[in-house]
Amino acid sequence: MKKSKRPSTLFNLAALAAACLASGGALADPVKIGVIETLSGPQAASGLTYRAAARYAVERMNAEGGWNGQPVQLLEYDNQGGPGGAADKLKAAVADGVHIVVQGASSAVGGQITEDVRKHNLRNPGKEIIYVNVGAEALELTGEKCHFHHFRFSGNAQVRTKALVLAMKQANALGSRVYSINQNYSWGQDMEQAIVDNAQLGGYQVVEKTLHDVNKIQDFAPYVAKIGAAKADTVMTGNWSNDLLLLMKATKAAGLKARFGTIFLDQPGNIGNAGDLAIGHFVAHTFNPEAGGAEGERFVNDYKAKTGHLPVATEPQTVFGMAMVADALKRVKPEGGKLNVNQLAKAMESSRVKTPNGEMTMRAADHQALLPIVVSTVAKDAKYKADDTDMGFKPVKLFSAAEAATPAQASCKMQRPS
Template sequence: MAFRNFLRSTAAVALVCSAGASFAEPLKIALVETLSGPQASTGLFYRNGVIYGIGKINAEGGFGGEPVELLEYDNQGGPVGAADRVRAAISDGANIIIQGSSSAVAGQITEDVRKYNLRNRGNEVVYINVGGAAMELTGAKCHDYHFRMTPNAEIIVNALLEGMKEDGALGENVYAINQNYSWGVDVQNSTLAAADSLGFEVVEQTLHEVNKIQDFSPYVARIKESGADTVITGNWSNDLLLLMKAAGGAGLDVRFGTAFLDQPGNIGNAGAIADGHFVATSFNPEVNPEKSTAFVEDYKSVIGHYPTYVEPQGIFGMMLLKEALKSVEPTEDGLAADDLVAALEQATVETPMGTMTMRADDHQGRLPMVVQKVSRDAVYKADESEFGFVPVKVLSAEEAEQPVQDSCKM
């Protein structure tokens, strides 16, 4: 009810779920996200964060005094679907494309936007990436009109490993299991790169198909046989849910270090075996509670639950976009993409976690990180269980930042 009332009260947010309609509003934002299929368990959470963020933009006057319109397109979890939906969104007049779930999809979208902009000088669109964390997106595939609002693989893995090391939980023998595409390979490589400096050995590495495995029991058996005391994984969506389910069913006695353990269902699937597992993200409500409490309560009043999983990074990205739009004046044709690019490069916003900015050199967002551990002591519980996530290490944006990649040529 609260969610429906919020949309009514910010009637400026119009949800268009097909490519058949076109309106002449000054600013249209297209969400090209996975809204059906196995990966929808992630895509729908990004959708929540974007809807909340656009509601805040419209509550403060929209863009140029007119409401921002949100159009939704289901990319069905794949690059081909994403390419079709990006074309439809641009045809419908979208000025900004937003997407988060899957670096493979992000790679397709950023290339489609780059090519479109080369062909349409003066009528460019901007891609706001709220979740695709593969290194190449701000590396070899970087360009002026792509902005990553989420930490990349190197930022996440380094924060995670450092936090686990400081907590005395990293161990000496690490098993790396990841999805076999750009993001998973980056997590594996970042884990390997940190082994010497943090004093552990990667005893085995596994790359597996993405969202096609229904039973992870054979992989859990291999982890047991390897003698690992820690598992580092970048798995997400069904691949993490099913991995945790298999680990819980087998009573696997290892620590997990993850990027997405806070995905709803993971703690419920793993049960008590999840106690002591780790995740590195951009938000924990127990950090800066004087600010975080107001934020999570407001979000719950709108969406119906406390912000979780990938929602905060979507929200924070929209906060930076909102701040940038304040310094952009509409033209006769609406939004000038180059004006927004310049504004985003200069924007600064205070999130509940701290200061967030955008690095102009590669358009990698600079934001704080928090390493957290599953514990019964958590204030906010997960999956209606007795467990939640307690912060063990907080890194400022400056501390979490990793160098610009040599392959990025803006």
């Protein structure tokens, strides 16, 4: 089937606009949000979760009144999994009048988008756009590459690894020999460094470090053999999408007994691929409904009613990040019938929302969200099951945003418009 070159628009505003004009209501230009995600190819499993969450979040924005009495428009662009595709789709989004771009799958793609947004805004004063980063966690994005129009609503390697190490140590599940395996690009390199940096905190030795190509390894059996030969107690990895799915598959095939400490084990398919060998593995993630009690249950039930599935992996952080955008939009009034994007960015610097796991705020110094982190372990008595198995993620420790936070990087030199 031939694909359209134009994005799909989820909300048709024509009838509403005509009705409002007929009744004499003054309309400002609608706010447009563009999701630029990996919606096809081997990494699509990650991109599609971000899209599902963005759809839910925008639907909720509109149920609460949209902006200036109009529904917010959501447009979707398939970046096809690479920085080049993302650059092209950003140009398309700009041409379509998008005010906010949303992306999360891959720090390599995020690095491309944030730099293109920065350059566009410098060249086009008065026509700025904001990059809402809901999952690209490379440290450089809130470090040397930070800028006023980039906001990250997820964690980063230092935040997640610190929580993971503390919780696993407290649970006597860390051991003294840790193997580090990560993807060889900015995010994976950050994870490797974080694993080394937290060795003293965790009381372990990093027995070996491996960086591998991203999305190119079809058989992880040789890597699993190396892990076994190193006699590692724990394997720590920031791998995601296909690289984690195939790693889990290889551990099952080899019967590897080492415990895993992960960042993205809650991505759909990982538990199914690992089978019962996943029991006792850990994940440091941004949400666990069981840790959220009644509020967590209400959220996941509403999400399932609207989308057809429980929120998984990066979907909750995307919803909560978009809720912070909605909070800021409520505090920004139209100027000349248009959204002033710089005023929205200033409002976003003070956004805060209450999530079922605790309060989430934005740190103005580097535009890194401060958010709760939950460390969970795979268990059969978890309340919510994963991958149609009898296993799920049972909370081990909930860290508040303040407890999970690490300091802003000195390399971020935030410059704001005058």
